[in-house]
Amino acid sequence: ELPSRNEALRLYTRGSAWFSFEENLRGALKTGQLADLAVLDRDYLGVPVDQIARTTSLLTMVGGRIVYADGPFAALEENPR
Structure with missing residues (x-):
């Protein structure tokens, strides 16, 4: 299962x-912990199963630093590609 x-x-x-x-x-996600997170382009918990594999990150942070930004977050990227 x-x-x-x-x-x-x-x-x-x-x-x-x-x-x-x-x-x-x-x-x-709480005070004192590393901010490792991703903002996705769709709601992972709500999209149909066949759309999960097409989900992409719009913003990725590792240790509180932006390591990837796209779409509405593109201007935030610290080291643009």
Whole structure:
């Protein structure tokens, strides 16, 4: 049985932080943790299953730094391609 989308998201975020013993550094968006996040072009939890693979990032941050920005966020990219 496949995990639900919520379960998959939790496994990928909090689960990977737990597995690498980094729960105090990453895995959730809260004060004191690294800001590793992505803003997607569609709602991962709401789109039809066949659209999940076509989902792309509009903004990606690693450790609080913008590493990729596109579309409405393109002007924010720190090191443009």
